Amino acid sequence: MRLLALEIKRILKTRITWILLAASFFLGVIMAYLPVTFEGAVVTGSDGEEKEITGLDAVAYYQKNRDMFGEVTAEKLQEAVAVYQQVYETYDSQYGNEVPAGVFYEELAKYRPFIRGIREAFADPETGIAPGVRDLDIKQVGDYYGQLEKRLTSVMDIEQKKNPSAKEIALDKFARVSRPYKYYYGASGNSMDYETLLLFLLTIFGVVITATIFSADRQTGADDILRCTRHGRRRLAGVKVTAAFLITGVTCLLCGIVWIVTTNTLFGWEGTETSMQIFYSVTSLLPFTVGQLQWANLLGGCILFLATVSFTLFLSSLAKDNVSALALGLVFALLPVIAYMAVPGVLGEWLSCILPSGGIGLGNSLLYAMCDFSFLHIGAASFWNVDVLLLLGILKIPLFSFLAVFSYCRRYA
Amino acid sequence: MELKIDQVTKRYKDKLAVDHVSLTLKPGVWGLLGANGAGKTTLMRMIAGIMKPTSGDILYDNLSIQSLQGEYRNIFGYLPQEFGFYPEFTVTDYLSYVAALKGLSKAKTRDKIDALLEQLTLTDVRKKKILKLSGGMKRRVGIAQALLNEPEILILDEPTSGLDPGERVRFRNLLSKFAQNRIVLISTHIVPDVEYIANQNAIIKEGKIIALGTTEELERLVENKVYRCTMHPKELAKQEGRLRIVNLKNEEDGRVSLRYLSEQPMTENSIAEAPRLEDLYLWLFPQEEVRA
Numbered sequence: 001m002r003l004l005a006l007e008i009k010r011i012l013k014t015r016i017t018w019i020l021l022a023a024s025f026f027l028g029v030i031m032a033y034l035p036v037t038f039e040g041a042v043v044t045g046s047d048g049e050e051k052e053i054t055g056l057d058a059v060a061y062y063q064k065n066r067d068m069f070g071e072v073t074a075e076k077l078q079e080a081v082a083v084y085q086q087v088y089e090t091y092d093s094q095y096g097n098e099v100p101a102g103v104f105y106e107e108l109a110k111y112r113p114f115i116r117g118i119r120e121a122f123a124d125p126e127t128g129i130a131p132g133v134r135d136l137d138i139k140q141v142g143d144y145y146g147q148l149e150k151r152l153t154s155v156m157d158i159e160q161k162k163n164p165s166a167k168e169i170a171l172d173k174f175a176r177v178s179r180p181y182k183y184y185y186g187a188s189g190n191s192m193d194y195e196t197l198l199l200f201l202l203t204i205f206g207v208v209i210t211a212t213i214f215s216a217d218r219q220t221g222a223d224d225i226l227r228c229t230r231h232g233r234r235r236l237a238g239v240k241v242t243a244a245f246l247i248t249g250v251t252c253l254l255c256g257i258v259w260i261v262t263t264n265t266l267f268g269w270e271g272t273e274t275s276m277q278i279f280y281s282v283t284s285l286l287p288f289t290v291g292q293l294q295w296a297n298l299l300g301g302c303i304l305f306l307a308t309v310s311f312t313l314f315l316s317s318l319a320k321d322n323v324s325a326l327a328l329g330l331v332f333a334l335l336p337v338i339a340y341m342a343v344p345g346v347l348g349e350w351l352s353c354i355l356p357s358g359g360i361g362l363g364n365s366l367l368y369a370m371c372d373f374s375f376l377h378i379g380a381a382s383f384w385n386v387d388v389l390l391l392l393g394i395l396k397i398p399l400f401s402f403l404a405v406f407s408y409c410r411r412y413a
Numbered sequence: 414m415e416l417k418i419d420q421v422t423k424r425y426k427d428k429l430a431v432d433h434v435s436l437t438l439k440p441g442v443w444g445l446l447g448a449n450g451a452g453k454t455t456l457m458r459m460i461a462g463i464m465k466p467t468s469g470d471i472l473y474d475n476l477s478i479q480s481l482q483g484e485y486r487n488i489f490g491y492l493p494q495e496f497g498f499y500p501e502f503t504v505t506d507y508l509s510y511v512a513a514l515k516g517l518s519k520a521k522t523r524d525k526i527d528a529l530l531e532q533l534t535l536t537d538v539r540k541k542k543i544l545k546l547s548g549g550m551k552r553r554v555g556i557a558q559a560l561l562n563e564p565e566i567l568i569l570d571e572p573t574s575g576l577d578p579g580e581r582v583r584f585r586n587l588l589s590k591f592a593q594n595r596i597v598l599i600s601t602h603i604v605p606d607v608e609y610i611a612n613q614n615a616i617i618k619e620g621k622i623i624a625l626g627t628t629e630e631l632e633r634l635v636e637n638k639v640y641r642c643t644m645h646p647k648e649l650a651k652q653e654g655r656l657r658i659v660n661l662k663n664e665e666d667g668r669v670s671l672r673y674l675s676e677q678p679m680t681e682n683s684i685a686e687a688p689r690l691e692d693l694y695l696w697l698f699p700q701e702e703v704r705a
Contacts, residue, residue, distance in 0.1 A: 003513045010510065013501040221497030225558060228461050228491040229514035230483050236514060 003231065007243040011213070020205040021251055028255035031198040032262035035191040041109065042101040050102045056266065062185045063268050065110045072181040072278070074142045077118055080111035081141050084133045094132050113183055117282040121147045125154035145179050152283035159373055166375040166382035173285040173384070181278055186271005187263045187290060189279035195294060196365045198259055199252070199301035203360045206248040206305060207312045207329040213244050214316040214408055215325035237408040241313055241401045245306060252305045256298035264291070280371035285384070293370065300366045300386075303393040304359040308333055310400035311356035317407040333357045340364035349385070350376060356396060359389040366390075414474060415439050416460070416566055416596055421469035423455050423620075430455040432620035433469070438566075442592045444607025445600040446690075447617035448698045453600040454494050456617065457570045460598070461491045473566070487516065490564030494571045494600075496555035500544040504535060504554055507543055508561065515562040522561075529557040532587060548575035556584065560591065567597045573606050585610050604691040614690065616697060623697065632688045639692045640675060640683040643668045655679060659695055 011017055039058035045051050053061060068076060087107050091099050096108060119130040121144055122137075140147070152174050156167035214237075217223035226232045264272055272291025277284050288296060312329040319325035336358050339351035352364040353376060359366045369385040376383050416438040423431040431452045447453045458464040460471055462478050462485065471478045478485045498507055505526060512522040530536045533553040538546060543554055552575045559567060573581045588597055589610045599607055607614060607628075614631055616624040624631055639659070644652065649661075649669050656679055660672040672686060673679065674696050 002519065006506075006510045006513050009506070010499055010502065013499075013506075015501075217497065220499075221493060221495040222499060224458070224461070224463055224493040224495075224497065225491060225511065225555075226514060227463050228486055228489055229511065230487040230516045230562075231514045232486060233483070 003235070003239050004242060004246075007239050008247060011209070011243055011247055017209050017247070020209055021247075024202055024205055024251050024255045025258060027198055027201055028258035029262050031194040032191075032259045032266065035187070035194055035263070036266050038190060042105045044102055044106065052101075059267060062109075063270075065185075068110050068114075069184045069270070070182065072114065072183050072275070074144055074180075077114055077144050078138050078141050080114045081118060081133065081136050081138050083111055084108060084115055085136070085138075088134050094134065113278050117278060118144065121151050121282050123151065123154075125150070125157075128155070128158050148179070148283055149174065155281075155283060155373060160375060160382070163375060163377055163380075163382045165380060166373075166377070166384075169375070169382060169384060170285055170373060174283055177275075177277065177285070177287040181275035182289070183274050183278050184270040185268060186274060187267040187294070188271075191263055191267065192279075192290075192293065192297065192367055193362075195256070195259055195263075195297055196301070196362060196367045198255065199297070199305065200360060200362060200365070202252050202255055203305050203308050203333055203357065204330070206252065206309050207333045208326065209248055210244045210309050210312045211316050211319075211326040211329035212322045213240050213313055214404070215319040215322050218319070218411075219321045233409045234405060237317070237405040240408075241310070241404055244309060244313055245401075248309050249302060249306055252302050253298070256301065260294050260298065263294070276371070281373075284371050285373070286370055286386075293367075296370065297367045300359075300370075300390055300393075303390060303397070304357070304366060307393040307396035307400070308357035308360055310397050310404065313404040314400045314407065317404045317411070333360060336364050337361035346376075349374060353385060353388050354392060356400065358392060414565060414594075414596065417472040417475070418456075418460065419470050419472060421456070421459060421466045421471060423452075423459060423464065424467045430620055431459070431466075434617070434620070434622050435469075436615055436622060436625070438596045438598060440592070440594050440596055441612035442588060442607070442610050443596065443598045444611035444614040445598060445617060446602065446604065446607065446614055446694055447600075448602055451617045452620040453602075453617055454570055455620075457491075457493075457568055457598070457600050460568055461489070461493075462486065487562070488565040490559035490562060490567040492555045492559040492569045492572055494574075496551060498543045498551070498554070500542065503540050503542055504530070504546070505539045507554065508558060511558045512561050517562060525561055525563075526557075529560055533557050534583075549577060549580055552576055553580070553584075565595050567591070567595060568600075569598070570600045571602075572599060573601065573603060581606065602694075604689075604694050608690045616694070618697060624693070628690050631693050632690055635674070635688040635693045635696050637685055638674055638676060638696060639672065639686040639688045640678050641670065641672050641686045642678075642680045642683040643670045644680065644682075645669075652680070657695070657699060659692060 036059060037055050040052060040054045041058045041061050042050050042052050043061060087099055087103065088094065093099050096104055099108065115133060118136060118141055119133065122140065123130040152170060156170050160166040217226060226236055272289060274290045276286060276288045276290055276293045279290065311332060315328045315332065316325045319328065336352040336355045339348055339355060340361060340363055343351055352358055366389055369389060374385040376385060376388050418434055418436040421431055421434045434456060445453055455464065459466050473481060473485055502510065508526045509522055512525065517525065530539055533556060535550065535553055535557065538550060543551060556572060559569065573584060576584060591597065601607060611628060613627060615622050624634060643664060646669055656671065657674040658671055659674060662670045664670050674692060
């Protein structure tokens with residue numbers, strides 16, 4: 001324990017570590033605050049003048065309009081469609097931005113969270129194209145929850161035509177999603193993107209902090225002395241790995257908690273009760289509320305973060321100098337992002353999952369996987385990307401940690 | 414207690430750095446003398462267990478150090494040629510860190526660090542970052558870490574580089590006291606570092622031990638090969654190419670006094686001088702300059 005405390009003290013004494021740790025917490029707050037600035041509404045003042053409000057004022061405005069909060073019943077959905085259709089007909093429009101801003105915020109804004117989902121639920125089963133609001137049948141909308149399973153079946157038929165096992169898994173998972181959905185104003189999907197961006201930046205910081213844990217000793221020759229001591233091999237390597245995990249892992253977790261607390265304090269904690277299906281696909285496979293999704297994204301992100309850190313430690317134990325360790329660490333951390341963008345099709349999907357830092361990124365993030373219907377296949381068997389990412393992440397942590405310790409002990413041998 | 418280096422060889426891709434070296438080290442101070450690139454550091458690193466020999470073995474009390482692992486490192490102290498340290502650590506932080514790695518208890522660590530800082534006159538800088546210390550002070554911190562666990566085997570690679578003359582003398586005295594019932598191996602190309610304190614010296618050249626013995630025994634190898642003479646400075650210009658001059662001094666009468674190495678006297682007024690270890694070193698490494 002004394003050695004671990006001394007190693008933590010050593011790492012924390014380096015200036016770059018302090019700067020990055022401070023930057024991490026700062027980012028935790030900033031990434032929570034930024035989505036607030038995107039909130040906006042147009043309200044009519046007591047003088048009859050329309051006024052645009054943004055930021056926290058807009059948040060306060062939405063929090064006051066509580067008519068639609070609570071269970072998302074078929075009646076509420078039918079009401080939403082009816083009002084939308086009436087307003088669109090009045091202004092002969094198809095989209096919200098064709099309606100005068102004052103009218104949109106006065107009449108439609110409170111129904112807005114439901115409309116996208118309703119259109120998605122009643123999308124064409126052959127083409128997947130969602131109908132326009134004016135094309136929706138209000139009577140049919142009354143069977144919204146009955147329609148969801150059919151919608152998921154058609155999605156899986158379109159996306160996983162050759163993989164019936166994927167469809168089975170999806171339907172099985174969706175059966176566990178509790179309905180009716182719930183809605184409260186709060187942090188939305190936009191906000192969740194910033195949590196993912198935060199996790200991505202924290203991973204880059206984590207790579208910078210840990211890339212030199214072993215390589216610095218080798219570069220300066222410090223480990224010639226350390227390796228000649230009683231505990232200077234396996235135990236020291238183990239302590240270095242543990243200290244790196246503790247410092248970066250705790251920072252990642254705490255920054256994520258700072259983000260969750262700040263986000264929900266700014267947007268309102270009630271919003272955490274909203275079903276994730278309101279903001280993402282109506283047939284999303286996870287039975288989570290937005291609050292649970294925030295935590296799942298954070299905890300899952302921490303697993304992927306630690307997998308990346310453990311691989312960086314392994315690279316550090318192999319590298320002869322800090323520059324190579326850092327360069328390799330960053331390249332491997334960014335590789336899934338590059339693979340996702342540059343390698344098309346199944347190979348790209350596999351790569352962005354199985355690479356050491358799989359799931360770290362934006363488009364290829366764990367969050368998007370949790371909201372998506374992507375499956376990986378081996379023969380007739382299918383595996384949901386989320387399960388693959390997390391399972392591999394959990395396996396990578398001990399595997400690369402062991403390899404880091406092993407390679408440190410074997411060096412010079 | 415003995416440390417046996419048994420037919421140890423280290424071959425790099427295109428170079429034989431250590432060539433079938435055999436040496437049995439018993440308690441006492443051992444000097445390992447050799448020019449730069451002679452194979453001293455490679456041999457030291459193999460003894461320290463941070464480099465594996467290509468062939469041969471190193472045995473501590475007849476057990477291979479490869480099999481002893483932690484047990485061997487527990488009785489071992491090492492100061493490498495390049496003392497790498499953590500720049501962000503203070504002297505005390507660093508010594509506490511190494512002490513923890515050496516398995517010293519917290520209380521013993523405190524006492525040992527206090528004593529070593531006192532002995533190595535580092536007490537005043539104990540709270541200073543190592544990065545900000547002078548070269549000599551950094552070297553002394555390196556020596557302190559090697560002594561923390563009171564090792565039975567102490568290996569010091571060029572320990573006095575960067576130390577001033579006073580520090581060198583203090584360090585030699587410290588080592589002489591420390592070496593009782595311990596094996597202390599000092600690798601150096603600075604002959605006076607080991608001349609007076611080493612019980613045995615080994616001279617390594619091109620990866621091979623070419624001479625081994627006490628200082629007196631080694632000095633005898635150049636008996637009747639060290640001469641002194643005086644000459645006029647003009648004559649010196651003529652003789653310089655012919656003589657292997659060890660020392661040269663301007664005398665008050667305008668002549669120069671020379672100490673040189675040769676199989677036989679090279680001038681009429683040459684007289685034989687008592688050899689010193691440095692003479693043997695220069696005899697064996699003719700390309701080396703005289704080092705103070």
